[in-house]
Amino acid sequence: MEDAYLVLNKLTKTYPNQPRSAVHEVEIDVARGEFISLLGPSGCGKTTTLRMIAGLITPTSGRISVDGTDITSRPVHKRDMGLVFQSYALFPHMSVGQNVEFGLEMRRIARGERRRRVAEALDMVHLSHLANRRVSQLSGGQAQRIALARALVIEPTVLLLDEPLSNLDAKLREELRVEIRRIQQEIGITTVFVTHDQDEALAMSDRLVVMSEGRVEQVGEPWAIYETPKNRFVADFIGRTNMFDGQVVGRDDGVLRVEIAGVGTLSVRAPEADLATATVMVRPHRVRIEPAQQMANELKGRVVQSSYLGDVESVVIDVNGTRVLAERAHSGRPLAAGATVGLGWGDADAYVIPQ
């Protein structure tokens, strides 16, 4: 990326006495003003990466630069980065106002301006009325908003958030998601957000970084990651999915024909490639149950289980010993277990995962 603002270059961290690197040659470019999420299973190195950016962990090798300046060996307190923790990390011996003011004091900013900026920051998170509260008297949501205000008031170059919403309940989480995104866009700050909640990552980010075992698996916009995962791991990790492994038996006008043992031959649109075997992926919501018109792929199966979720119905269907996930919208009465149903999807609904 030419206009990269925050650049991680072959960033690696190996903890002492650990056989494997916690983070291995991670390369990420973040554009100015971009909101990027680090997503991955527990222990994949998200926190380690974020803390290296913040300056709290020294990389074993690799470089970090901001706006063209190498900051790899710059100490934390000179990095000018806003940090928000899962545990809020508000100073319990200071009032809300003093917490927000702390970073400005450290920057030796004059009193009057400090006041003004604290008021602005509190206003931004709609909590001006809590300035004199003690930290112990805040709710979780309020505390995290204050933590955000405290991190932003210093006008950092980059905002770093490590699972900031994990300690909150579902409803608050969603509310704060929206708010964080709103503020981020308002001030246009470059943001790195760590989460293991895919919904959160998909909803908030300009781009996602999917990590696994210390390595970057894929970087891309949310839809691209979802629709065109680069490998089985990403496909499996993001969203729910059906994957079928089979032999390529033919190619015809951009449509690959793949023979799946026990299921039959599936048609899938795929770019030109000389493949002998292929993994076909179909997202459950693309699978039609009892399709009205004819479809490129049609199967018959028996309903194993159906879960009624309100807006959709999630169905597990057994097709000759292979389990297929499907979703039905506006379903009305859910399907009964044991019922035999027809399934179908178009050749463009499926995707061949690059090997």
Place this chain on the structure above:
Amino acid sequence: MALLTPGLLALGVSFLVPLVWLARMSLNRTVGPAELQPAVSPQSYIDVLTDGFMWKVAWHTLWLGLLVTVLTIVVSYPIALFLARTRSRLRGLLMALAIAPLLTSSVVRTFGWLILLSDDGVVNSALRTLGITSEPLVLTNNVTGVVIALVEIMMPYAILAMIAGFGRVSKNLEEAAGSLGAGRLRCFVRITFPLSLPGVFTGALMVFVLTISAFITPRLMGGGRVFVIATEIYDQATTTLDWPRASALSVLLLLLFGVFLVLYQRLFRMVEGK
């Protein structure tokens, strides 16, 4: 409540009974050299409170208590802070090392110091060998020796109490302060130290109370020159045999503890900000 009963009973027996006995004894009278006469008389209290030397002893005791407390806390604080924060696998071992002295009696440790600090002990030998002193420093049989030994004896208590009170010190908060632009020193002054104050107060109170009631070390190390309330009580109880006076002194010392406990709680609440 039912679960508490045995505990309360034990407390009653081990705490209240001696206390009541003490209070009762303090009202008896001593006639002649040491004859104990049953009475209900405030004479012992009057004697103690009007004795100029006793006031001097009390003042000495407080002064010694404060000095030892300050020195102990200053020396123990970095150790306690390190132990509270370290994530090293050696933490358990280091912790055990720090409090291991508690396994030996303070009599043994005081005698140890008596040997180390004597004219030809390790300390004086080292000073001489290094050419720092030519004449041995008098480090025993005076208040210097008492202070050195007491500080060492109190350190494990201080360390344990402080670690217990360092609950609010957290690496996260220090990192947050760092990210907001606070260097190491400012981070310590503004975040770590204020948050560690409850531990410091608990440790200080513990050391202070243990010091002003310390008897063995002032007695063994003091060379008969260091007079504190506890040695005074001991002398009255076991040499002069004036039990009412010894009891009155004990009751007054208890009251003093009470006063400091209340002050401590005030201070604690202030620091905790509740």
Place this chain on the structure above:
Amino acid sequence: MTKRMSRRAVLPLLLAPAVALSACSTGTTSDEANGGETTIRLMAYATGGFKEKYIKAVIEPFEQANPGIKVEYDGVVSSAEMLGRLRTQKSNPTVDVSIMDLSVAESANKEGIFAPLDPAKVPNMKDLSEQAKVRDNFGPGVTFDNLTLAYNTKAVSTPPTSWNDLWDPAYKGKISISAPPQLDGIGLTVILNKMLGGDYTASIEPAIKRLRELAPSVQTWNPQPDTYTLVKSGQVELALAWNARSQLQHDQSNGALGVVLPKEGSIMQVNTINLVKGGKQADAAQKFIDHALSPDAQAAFSAEMFYAPTNMLTKVNDEVAQRTVMTPEKLKTMIAVDWNWLAEHRAEWTDVWRKDVISN
């Protein structure tokens, strides 16, 4: 949470003085008398070899002569602690006989802890020296001891001869003196006052003035673990000490500790042997007391431990006589002391010492 915890942690601390004091008062319980035998319990010093020597020289011969009576020895560190224990068991004593310092015994006599002896049952009482006799037939003196100077024979080439040697600058920082309320310091005050021509019942100002000059030379006013250990190890070179223990330590240290009775004389300390009031074995107890006061027992114990006998009929050999005050010349130099008067003024003297001697 922290607050509550700290309060709980502090509570036991408050107990310390209470427990310390009450610990002084817990007496040991007596064993049941075994099988038809009469057992009497003697409470006396546990320190400085007294116990072993007393059992060997006095108790064992008594038990041989009286097969029906066993004597159990209950060793206690000091006279004061003995009185403390006896006070707590006043209504139901488990001890029958106690050997303790004269002035402490006098308090016990007054408090009704001890009972007067029956002269008919303790015939040896009549042969005691005047200084050993106690009013109203209460427990009489059983041993005499006296203050001496002990010195380290390796460090000191010319043994001291006079109390004035304490002021010899050669001993600066190498002197140990047990200050009042210990009897050592009280005794030294009496001696110095006498040397300076004063009467201790009138004023001790002369002695105090002289002691104040001594203060800078004194290493410790409270020798730990005790004077004799410090002298033997060379930690101090000259010390105020008691004759009996010094003589014993001299022998046990192969002469590392030397003993001198200064030429100006000394004061005598008296241990009395007392019958505990309300004891169940009063007859056997008085039989034992009589034995303890007999010339044979007195001579045997003197030979072992160098306490001077109190029974005037006691025959001691020359060596024992030389190493105690039992020669007529030495006895002449002993300064008369009214221990009961001193006990009354002990606290006062202690204060004067602390203010005017030690604080310097």
